[in-house]
Amino acid sequence: MQATTSSFENLRNDFPILNRRVRDNKKLVYLDNAATTQKPNQVIDAISDYYKNHNSNIHRAVHALAEESTEAFEETRDKVAKFLNVEDSREIIFVRGTTEGINLVAYAWGRDNVKEGDIIVTTEYEHHSNIVPWQLLTQEKKAQLKYIDIDDNGELMLEQLDDYLSTGKVKLVTFSHMSNVLGTISPVKEIVSKCRSVGVKVLIDGAQSVPHMKIDLTDLNSDFYVFSAHKMLGPTGVGVLWAKKEILEKMSPFLGGGDMIREVHKYETTWNDLPYKFEAGTPNIADVIGFAKAIEYLEKIGMDNIRNHELELTKYALDEMKKVPGITLYGTKEPEKRGGVVSFNFNDVHPHDVGTIIDKEGVAIRSGHHCAQVLMEKLNVAATNRASFYIYNTKEEIDVLISSLRHVAKVFKL
Ligand SMILES: Cc1ncc(COP(=O)(O)O)c(C=O)c1O
Numbered sequence: 001m002q003a004t005t006s007s008f009e010n011l012r013n014d015f016p017i018l019n020r021r022v023r024d025n026k027k028l029v030y031l032d033n034a035a036t037t038q039k040p041n042q043v044i045d046a047i048s049d050y051y052k053n054h055n056s057n058i059h060r061a062v063h064a065l066a067e068e069s070t071e072a073f074e075e076t077r078d079k080v081a082k083f084l085n086v087e088d089s090r091e092i093i094f095v096r097g098t099t100e101g102i103n104l105v106a107y108a109w110g111r112d113n114v115k116e117g118d119i120i121v122t123t124e125y126e127h128h129s130n131i132v133p134w135q136l137l138t139q140e141k142k143a144q145l146k147y148i149d150i151d152d153n154g155e156l157m158l159e160q161l162d163d164y165l166s167t168g169k170v171k172l173v174t175f176s177h178m179s180n181v182l183g184t185i186s187p188v189k190e191i192v193s194k195c196r197s198v199g200v201k202v203l204i205d206g207a208q209s210v211p212h213m214k215i216d217l218t219d220l221n222s223d224f225y226v227f228s229a230h231k232m233l234g235p236t237g238v239g240v241l242w243a244k245k246e247i248l249e250k251m252s253p254f255l256g257g258g259d260m261i262r263e264v265h266k267y268e269t270t271w272n273d274l275p276y277k278f279e280a281g282t283p284n285i286a287d288v289i290g291f292a293k294a295i296e297y298l299e300k301i302g303m304d305n306i307r308n309h310e311l312e313l314t315k316y317a318l319d320e321m322k323k324v325p326g327i328t329l330y331g332t333k334e335p336e337k338r339g340g341v342v343s344f345n346f347n348d349v350h351p352h353d354v355g356t357i358i359d360k361e362g363v364a365i366r367s368g369h370h371c372a373q374v375l376m377e378k379l380n381v382a383a384t385n386r387a388s389f390y391i392y393n394t395k396e397e398i399d400v401l402i403s404s405l406r407h408v409a410k411v412f413k414l
Contacts, residue, residue, distance in 0.1 A: 008309055011301070012392045014040040026362030029397045034180050034208060034341050034388035035366055036230045042297055043233060047290040058285055059259055059276070073285055076292040077275070080240055083295050084225075085216040088245055090274040094283055097239035098207040099129040101226030102174075104241055104278065105203055106133035108254040109224075110172075113201075116142040119170045123148040123156055123186075124378050125179040128371040130205045134174065148175070150378065154182040154331040161191065165198050172201045177209035181370045181386060182331035183314070183341030185209070192222050201247075207231055211390070212310055212339050214303035223247055234294035235287035241278070248274050255280040298391075306391055310340035313389045313398060317342050320402045326414025327405065330384060340389035343370075349412050351383040357411060358404035365401075 012018050015038045020028040030038060050072070056065035058073050081089035095101045110133075114120065120134045124147050131145075138145045148160045156175070164170050173195050178185050188204065195202045203224035209215060211232035217225055224247075229238035243251075253260055253271060257280035262270040271277045298306065315335045321327060321344060330343040346354060355367030366386045369376045376382060387401055408414075 008391060009394060015392055018392060022362050023360055029363045029400045031387040031401060032364045032366050033390040037233050037390050039233055040297055042293040043290045046293040047286050050286045050289050057282055069285055072289045076288050079292050079295050085218045086242060091242055091245050093241040093275045093278045094288055095239045095241050096237050097228040098205060098226045101239055101241035102129055103133045104254045105224050106137045108251045110137040112252055114141050114143050114171050117169060118143040119146055119164060121146050121164050121170055121173040123175045124150045125182055125375045126176055127180055130174055131374060154184045156186060161194060165194060170200045172203060174203040176205040178339045180208050181343050181372045181375055183338035184331055185337055185339060188220055208339060213307045217242055229291040232294055233297055234291040237284045238287045238291050253277055257281045309391060310389050311335055313393055314340045316395055317398045324405045325409040330379060341386060343384040343386045345381060345384050346408060346414060351385045354385050354408050357408050361404040363401055363404050
């Protein structure tokens with residue numbers, strides 16, 4: 001597939017849902033991709049084919065279906081590893097999503113490594129799933145949770161990280177590679193190198209980055225990295241935790257049950273090898289197999305082409321949106337520093353009213369706190385509207401968004 005605008009438009013045919021009409025027979029303009037993306041036929045068909053032709057449990061029986069299912073499941077693991085430039089696919093742990101991946105680390109690594117007085121550092125622009133597990137851990141251990149604040153541009157104030165690290169008490173620094181509200185791309189390498197120089201572990205929430213840009217985990221050199229398949233054309237209920245093998249090997253298991261054991265006796269158990277030690281019970285086999293097709297799809301387009309396409313849409317959207325009367329745009333004004341996410345408000349008009357009005361035009365955006373209430377407090381708002389773009393979105397769709405926002409401004413006499 002070539003990276004021309006028309007090739008991006010052609011790929012819309014692969015997504016049946018994009019032909020939907022909604023409300024009063026309006027063409028669907030789907031701009032809620034930071035919440036979840038739509039799925040191409042290739043993914044939908046792979047899941048259906050699995051249930052029609054191969055359905056079986058994996059890693060257990062020796063019959064033909066079990067062998068086929070196990071092979072397809074493990075091939076996905078290899079594909080994920082290659083996609084992220086991870087040499088050893090045993091470092092790829094399948095989980096339900098970003099939320100489960102972070103909780104796994106907070107429980108399995110956190111409970112063994114964090115003690116009273118220690119510090120976990122997170123940021124003000126985290127999703128709740130990268131705050132609440134650390135609140136639970138630090139409260140249980142009488143440890144401390146600290147935040148890197150954001151400045152008026154929506155960027156992290158990194159000098160605060162230096163102050164925290166200088167205490168010698170920090171055990172883990174955890175942050176989103178890209179904010180799901182402001183779209184800010186974090187200075188990942190700088191943070192990792194600061195932490196490395198003092199032996200502090202780093203967890204990166206890649207829920208909003210892996211779908212939108214080339215990620216090379218060997219190059220990034222963090223300790224943990226997590227993301228969700230459903231935000232990158234894949235099915236819901238599948239995510240990945242990547243961690244360095246040496247760390248995973250030392251970590252206690254998270255969930256106990258089938259597949260994660262080597263031997264179980266009445267009062268003791270030994271653990272299976274990686275990655276199975278962290279994959280207790282029957283996994284989400286069909287959806288993991290479907291996820292492989294999502295990765296193939298993205299690879300065919302090329303992650304750098306995807307990033308450029310979204311950057312072009314974002315620049316266009318920011319330019320046009322700032323002309324709409326009464327609008328406040330959040331986050332950095334430099335599009336290169338952000339992903340395809342634009343959060344905004346209209347004076348004191350409630351975001352739900354904005355969302356409802358433009359929904360009548362078929363435009364689907366998100367209105368709410370985006371599971372980022374700490375950030376909402378910082379911005380001094382209860383909620384925002386958020387338009388977020390993906391590979392199948394077009395400038396024409398942004399024009400529809402803009403005209404629906406102009407309509408909102410007119411309704412509220414802004
Ligand atoms: C930055 C970020 N982290 C974590 C999550 C949680 O992902 P999931 O609900 O797939 O576990 C999201 C989802 O919106 C997100 O945007």
